[in-house]
Amino acid sequence: MRAARFHATQDIRIEDIPAPELKRGHVAIDVGWCGICGSDLHEYLEGPIIIPPAGQPHPISGEEAPITMGHEFSGTVTAVADDVDDLTPGQKVVIEPYIIGDDVPTDDPEVDYQLSPNMNFIGLGGRGGGFSEKVVVARRWVHPIADHVGLDEAALIEPLAVxxxxxxxxxxxxxxxxxxxxxxxxxxxxxxxxxxxGVDVYISEISEGRKAKARETGVADEVFDPREVDVVEEVSRLTGGKGADVAFECTSVGQVLNTLIAAVKPAGVVVNVSIWGHKPEVDLQNLVLREVEIIGSAAYAHDHPTVISMVEDGKIDLAPFITGRIGLDDLVDKGFDQLINNNDEHVKILVSPTL
Structure with a gap:
């Protein structure tokens, strides 16, 4: 089968590799669509980061570069192991792409398994990936979705869970x-x-294309450009001087983080969703004197069933966030390069291994 394999920095190759074999407790899946994630771009430009380098196999998967990439993917079941009795060939599914040790009780709702030792992701740490024609995944990480949900939209369920x-x-x-x-x-x-x-949403953004997308999708009640307005003052004005109840840092920009700390109400909450490649300067004095709480949010745990229901029930329409569809051969030129050099025009580019 064909797969996109990470070998080294800016060295991703489309190669023919053996199709994975079905084994006990696993499900065989034909990949429908796979989204390109920001972490994929970081691996391409600066990696290996999460991908285990050649000569340093991952302690759980046992794999090392070259690694098949892609972790935001959907597909169709083609076969199930004899001990899997709750999925059937032909079902649409999405993958919760974890690589986690067998000693972690991932079915226990009290366990934050995304924080377990040596955790990694299918498509980054081994065990195949969504930038390939076929994948075999442990049943625990396979979630069925309704037939009326398109496989293209379903590929966005993974980042939606974040x-x-x-x-x-x-x-x-x-x-x-x-x-x-x-x-x-x-x-x-x-x-x-x-x-x-039911939360009122304000967004701060400088990209014209992304501001437009926030408005046209209806996910923001207000959109601010910090080059044009004082975001803290605008939030204060719109909330009658109170400030935002919560804020979410999604840029990895220190100035943005400090703006959020200043814009939330006293004892408000700032959730850091970003992965940082550097150590930011944080306005701790403002944080302390106003008792602002900063919380880290890492990936997801036990969230996929709820998120899938939200999409199936029509509470969230994912189609408007898809801004490109390409085939595997165009992964770098029309996928990675576009997101690196023209990210103003794109939210999510999807890749089909059969297009």
Whole structure:
């Protein structure tokens, strides 16, 4: 089968590799669509980061570069192991793409399994990936979806779960006001979750294309350009001097983080969703004197079933966030390069291994 394999920095190759074999407790899947994630771009430009380098196999998967990439994917079941009795060939599914040790009780709702030792992701740490024609995944990580949900939209359920997990961590409630720093894919999808839960959403963003997307999708009640207005003053004005109840950092920009700290109410909550490649300077004095709480939000745990229901029930429409569809051969030129050099025009580019 054909697959996109990470070998080294800016070295991703479309190769023919053996199709994975079905084994006990697993499900065989034909990949439908796979989204390109920001972490994929970081691996391409600067990696290996999460991908285990050649000569340093991952302690759980046992794999090392070259690695098949892609972790935001959907597909169709083609076969199930003899001990899997609750999925059938032909079903649409999405993948919760974790690589987690067998000793972690992932079915226990009290366990934050995304924080377990040596956790990694299918499509980054091994075990195949969505930038390939076929994949075999442990049943635990395979979630069925309704037939009326397109496989293209279903590929966005994984990043949507990131936004939903951040929402849960924030403890926001219907009627609250949220401020989001950044209208990239995670910022927009977090906004979609918040709106679906009855939260008023303000977004701060400088990109013209992303500001337009926030407005046209209806996920933001207000969109601010910090080059044109004082975001803290605008939030204060719109909330009658109170400030936002919660805020979400989705840019990895220190100035944005400090703006959010200043824009939330005293004892407000700032959820950091970003992965940082540097150590930001944080206005700790403002944070301490106003007792602002900063919470880290890492990926998701036990969130996929709820997120899938939200999409199936029509509470969230994912179609408007898809801004490109390409085949596997165009992954770098029309996928990675577009998102790196023309990200103003794109939210999520999807890849089909059979297009």
């Amino acid at each position: 936004g939903y997990h951040a929402y849960r961590k924030s403890r926001a409630r219907a009627g609250d006001v949220a401020l989001i720093g950044g209208a990239g894919p995670i910022g927009l999808l977090t906004a979609a979750v918040l709106k679906a839960e």
